[in-house]
Amino acid sequence: MKWPQSVLSACTLAHCAQGVQALNFTGLQSLVQRQIPQHSDGFIFKSLDGSGDKYTIVDTPEKVHSITISCTSLSACARGLYTYLTDVGNVDIWWTGSRLNQIQSPLPPVEKSISGEAIVPLRYHFNTVTFGYTTAFWNFDKWTNLLDWMALRGINLPLAWNGYEHILVEVFREAGLSDSEIEEFLSGPDFLPWNRFGNIQGSWGGQLPMQWVEDQFTLSKQIIQRMVELGMTPVLPSFTGFVPRALPIHYPNASIVNGSQWENFDTSLTNVTFLEPFDPLFSTFQESFIRKQMTAYGNVSHVYTLDQYNENDPFSGNLTYLHDISAGTIASLRAADPDAIWLMQGWLFFSSSAFWTMDRIESYLGGVEDPNAMIVLDLYSEAQPQWNRTQNYFGKPWIWCELHDFGQNMGLEGNLDELTNGPMTALNSPGSSMKGMGLTMEGQEGNEIVYDILLDQAWSSSPLKIADYVKSWVSRRYRTTHTPADAQNAWRILSTTVYNNKDPNSQATIKSILELRPSLTGMVNRTGHHPTLVPYDTNTTVLPAAKLLLQASNSNPHLRHIPEFKYDLVDVTRQLLVNRFIDLYLNLLNVYNSSSTSPNDVSSAGSQLVHLVNDLDRLLYTDESFLLSTWILDARQWAGNGSQANASYAAYLEFNARNQLTLWGPDGEINDYASKQWAGLVGEYYSQRWDMFVKYLADLKANGGVYNDTVISKQLLSFGQDWQNRTWGVTEDEISGTKGDTFEVVRELLQTWG
Known part of the structure; x- marks a missing residue:
């Protein structure tokens, strides 16, 4: 092709x-x-x-x-x-x-x-939700480093969502919608990806200020210009069809339906209104959107991201209806830009597989008759590929993608063998229409080696040799020609165990139960979307790896001054502690469920658990890459600094930043989905939740009460709603900074928990 x-x-x-x-x-x-x-x-x-x-x-x-x-x-x-x-x-x-x-x-x-x-013409980067979980509050300085990282690794097709709302607002205004009608549709700053997906509408933290919309538009011009300068083709937004609830009032004869409910959100915040693409008004909006976008950025790309059914089922499963939806969509794009290519995430075919039967997939994709007019991201190729069950997306060009991380969670995991062999198998399979390889992680956090190896595989005609690759990767990561044997041995252990997970049911960042709302059931050994199952033996993997890295720093003090080495030591020790937490949690359950134990026994077992959480917080505070304050400071910066800061706007931004990490919704609709092991969040939030849970169990033990998950859940929700309304500080000095010496803290923790 x-x-x-x-x-x-x-x-x-x-x-x-x-x-x-x-x-x-x-x-x-x-x-x-x-x-x-x-x-x-x-x-x-x-x-x-x-x-x-x-x-x-x-x-x-x-x-x-x-x-x-x-x-x-x-x-x-x-x-x-x-x-x-x-x-x-x-x-x-x-x-x-x-x-x-x-x-x-x-x-x-x-x-x-x-x-x-390169063995493929396309090397892709970003998931739509990365713009919520990772880059939501970034300024151009942070974007500069990432764009250089992307260009050097050979990425040439990155997603570019910033500035979308500015163009969309102009289109809606042109269509006669008032600013108040538009503002009621837009979501909070770090929740905009799901507004763009048509999952949610509106906000639970106050309306999105137009200042945010304009500032992001200014930022988008810098980002897109830099992408083009570095040889990357930005994948630009387009009009998706998701519109404010007031649109039918202005256009009563238009073909408009409401989408399905998403993640148990109240219908006022979901069931998003959708203008169907076969309606002429859709094409009018599309042409207006792309014309305005081209005026803003220039003729820099003809590739447009457009996802209509991300975790939202279509209004009808009728085959003709599905065909007409996609046919109308591509027709609108081509009317606005004769060279338009529609790029879509293929996640829907996995996440809503019960709806998306083979005939429905074929009808939907078949609405785009020109095979060169569409690119499909096979979003979760490393664990749940859809290219093989959809006959290479019925001939449409597609990209082999690594998802791996959900919600920017933190947990060591990977499958290096699949990342090197899987793309080659797909590329060389009969009838393959694979045209690229890329990264589609929801959040860009940790496990750097699993992302590096896939991008490097895109430049190798045979599967990379993992042992050699890891050795070379460690050598340059620690910037020494003769990396100490202890450090290399640590990564040899990790690469052959932690990063050799072949179980597709647990192939994603391992979510620690420490970050989940405490409960007596349903915590451990989860598989699937957010696995809590640890698919390796902690005592023969992360424990010796942490010890070896610490030994390496003792034998070669030069390593102590290398940020990546320090990061890895904290990261591996962090994983050791959260794995040990599982043992303490199970012990707490045993003590509580035993008829021969006392309230003091419950409190004692629980105190060990809380002690570990606080030790984890102390560890994370020693490295700047693990600070909650960074996320909050990045959010607040958009309200200005010093005497020029807008205090109410800064508080609004901080509320949104805190809510996403914790309740993710006004009432914890997807509670703890985007949880993080960050200093401050661990000590202020998770530690206090577990302390409340332990006290609740001890009180039940003392009073002969019966455990009621609804009761403790309400208490914890109330605590979460209080925490998200706090403010950390108003200046950089107040809310940032590390505490403690990494190497001394790790030494102590290995003695305690090793």
């Missing part, structure tokens, strides 16, 4: 005529200036004839201590630069920060020409 030349103005996907048309390397040169300023003139980029994404790396003969990278596309040049920096320079850029500027001077030579080629 060949992509049309007009996919993008820059031909990034098709690489059309790039052998003839010289590439503009200004963006990559700026990246070098940002990340490796001491070598700002040390890299020369050149265009290379050919199709696909290819690069070659050589020394520059006419210029000493300079490297020449030739490529067929900007994305390939960025990847070539990354290959040089990692394979030759032994430096890398991580979520914890860039270490690229620590490459040696002069630049190490290229002993032999290095070449690389």
Whole structure:
């Protein structure tokens, strides 16, 4: 299958005529200036004839201590630069920060020409909800680091949601809707992804201020410009069909229905109104939206994200109806942009598999007759692939995606074997229409190795050798040519156990029961969406790994100054503690359920459990990557700083930030879905909930009462509603900062809990 030349103005996907048309390397040169300023003139980029994404790396003969990278596309040049920096320079850029500027001077030579080629034309990044769970409150400085990380790893098709509401509001205003009618539709700032999906409407923390809408629009221009400069094609929003409840008043003859209820939210906050795409008004809105968007950003992309049934079933299961929905959708896109490509998440075919039978899937996808007019993200390929049961999405181009993380939860887990072999099997299967590989995690948090290896596999024609890969990855992560054997052994253990989980029912970040609302039942050994089942033996995996990392820091004190090493030591020790928590919880149940124990016995068993939670909080406070205050400060910054801060707006933003982490809804509709193991949240919230639960059990034991889950649930909900209305502070000094020495705290905790 060949992509049309007009996919993008820059031909990034098709690489059309790039052998003839010289590439503009200004963006990559700026990246070098940002990340490796001491070598700002040390890299020369050149265009290379050919199709696909290819690069070659050589020394520059006419210029000493300079490297020449030739490529067929900007994305390939960025990847070539990354290959040089990692394979030759032994430096890398991580979520914890860039270490690229620590490459040696002069630049190490290229002993032999290095070449690389992508095995798929598309390398995708982002889930729609990542813009709620991870980047909701980011400023452009944080976006800058992530965009550089993405470009260097070869991503060329990222989602770009910021600024959507500004365009949408303008479309609705043009259609005659009042600002009050529009504002009643929009959700809180970190809940907007689900408003865009048509899951929720409105807000439970106050109406979304237009200041937020305009600030995000300004930010979106910076993000999209940077994406294009770095050779990435932004996947832009489009009009989805989800509209304010007042639209039928203005257009009484339009074909408008209400969607289904989502996650037990009150109908005032869900059952979102949907303008059906076969109605002419849909096309009118679509053309208005894309015209305004193109005016704002320029002709930078023809790929549009559009999801109509994310965890929402269609109004009808009639095959003709489903066909007409998608046919009307693509027709509206093509009327607005003749080269439009519709990108959709394939999550619905898994999450609502009872509705989406094969004939319904075929009818829905079949409404898009041009196979080049649609791309499907096989969202959960590593555990629940849908490409194989849908006959390669009935011939539509699709992308092999790694989901892995739900709600930006924190728990060590992965399947390195599947991430290296799975995409190759799919790509080489008979009739494959796979065109890409990508990351679709709900939240970008921890487990970096499982995401890195998939992006690297996109540039290898055979499955990567895991043992060699891990050794090299650890070496550059800790920035030492001779990484201590203890550190390598720690990762050898982790990569062959924790990151070798072959059970698809527990393949996702392992959610700790410590973060769940306390209860006597339903806590342990969960599988599926949010597994709490720990699929490995803690005593032979994370425990020795933590000990080995601590030993490595003792034998090589240099490691203590490497942020990534410190992060990993905290992360592995964190996992040890939350796994130990399960044992203490089960002991508490045994003590409570025993007829021979006393209230003091219950209190004693519970105190050990609360003690561990507080120890976890103390551990997390030692590293800046594990602070609740960062999330809150990022939220509050949009209300201004110092004397210029808008106090009520800052409180509104903090409320939304706190609610998502905890109740996720006014009454805990998806309580603890987006839970985090962050210092402050663990000590202020989870510790107090468990303390309340233990006291409740001890009181029952003393008074001969009967456990009632509804009673304790109401108490904990009341506590959560109180906590989310608190404010941490108003200045950066008040709410940020680490406490304690990581290595001393880890030593103590290993003695206590090891």
